[in-house]
Amino acid sequence: MTFDLLVGSVNQACLNTFGRAFVFRRIESSPPAESFSISGILESGIETEDMPPAEGSTYARLWMQSGDIDPAPQKGDEIASGTTVYKIVRMEEDAGGGLWLLLRQDRGVT
Secondary structure, three states, rough: OOOOHHHHHHHHHHHHHEEEOOOOOOOOOOOOOOOOEEEEEEEEEEOOOOOOOOOEEEEEEEEHHHHOOOOOOOOOOOEOOOOOOEEEEEEEEEOOOEEEEEEEEEOOOO
């Protein structure tokens, strides 16, 4: 078994155990505003912003498989949980086929 297959198996096991469903919404797309369900592991409240756009705004990180969104997500796209909508601020791929999304809390879900 190759290293990539082993890492892929570990990644999938982590998502199966700790992952939650989120809604990804592409902001700049044609046709506009496509959205679909993704699975990821969210770390919320990891850092408070120096100059938040709203009272109590925080950053969060979402880890997911890098190939789950094609084409890749872009800065400004949205990730929604059941209670919060986040904007993607930055993306970082890891060596094991994962993708870290740094998210800014944008608004609550009503």
